[in-house]
Amino acid sequence: DTAVSQTPKYLVTQMGNDKSIKCEQNLGHxxxxxxxxDSKKFLKIMFSYNNKELIINETVPNRFSPxxxxxxxxxxxxxxxxxxxxxxxFCASSQGxxxxxxxxxxxxxxxxx
Amino acid sequence: xxxxxxHPSTLSVQEGDSAVIKCTYxxxxxNYFPWYKQELGKGPQLIIDIRSNVGEKKxxxxxxxxxxxxxxxxxxxxxxxxxxxxxxFCAASSVxxNRLAFGKGNQVVVIP
Numbered sequence: 001d002t003a004v005s006q007t008p009k010y011l012v013t014q015m016g017n018d019k020s021i022k023c024e025q026n027l028g029h030x031x032x033x034x035x036x037x038d039s040k041k042f043l044k045i046m047f048s049y050n051n052k053e054l055i056i057n058e059t060v061p062n063r064f065s066p067x068x069x070x071x072x073x074x075x076x077x078x079x080x081x082x083x084x085x086x087x088x089x090f091c092a093s094s095q096g097x098x099x100x101x102x103x104x105x106x107x108x109x110x111x112x113x
Numbered sequence: 114x115x116x117x118x119x120h121p122s123t124l125s126v127q128e129g130d131s132a133v134i135k136c137t138y139x140x141x142x143x144n145y146f147p148w149y150k151q152e153l154g155k156g157p158q159l160i161i162d163i164r165s166n167v168g169e170k171k172x173x174x175x176x177x178x179x180x181x182x183x184x185x186x187x188x189x190x191x192x193x194x195x196x197x198x199x200x201x202f203c204a205a206s207s208v209x210x211n212r213l214a215f216g217k218g219n220q221v222v223v224i225p
């Protein structure tokens with residue numbers, strides 16, 4: 001199936017831990033994103049990579065570090081997790097850098113206890 | 114930057130009736146306006162989009178209208194069905210920019 005897939009789907013961890021979320025797309029897109037959706041459903045962009053180059057870096061704590069080993073993968077590593085990091089994290093991809101549809105994964109629900 | 118406002122926050126409709134969700138945007142340079150549907154436990158999925166060179170676009174039971182002068186665009190769903198129940202997001206972006214600004218979402222509930 002052609003899709004954006006992210007793992008794990010659920011992640012429960014304690015404060016202070018370090019965790020990673022992986023994302024892969026097989027759509028042939030050259031731009032990938034990480035979005036955070038809070039409990040009120042608000043979608044906020046965190047990062048965007050185009051052909052492995054960071055092009056959007058919103059104001060997020062530097063505990064969050066994206067890594068793009070190639071244009072089909074964009075992983076998100078989070079250090080020293082805090083309660084406020086609990087949210088659903090979505091990976092997405094699109095073709096090109098301008099005004100093109102986003103294709104989202106099904107999300108990773110992160111719960112920090 | 115772009116600011117997108119979405120109304121109402123919750124909309125309940127009887128099955129078979131129409132639903133309309135309205136969004137306003139602030140940046141007159143915005144030229145791309147997609148709508149996403151998010152079902153429970155899933156990621157948002159594009160259902161329709163419109164670019165600033167057209168005023169209306171239809172795809173079966175859904176349509177989007179754009180008023181550039183007033184800087185608002187609307188999603189119309191006709192003959193609503195229970196499977197239309199979801200959260201709907203509007204968004205906007207401008208030329209040279211794939212930074213989509215999302216509205217806060219509408220919970221649409223179709224009552225059988």
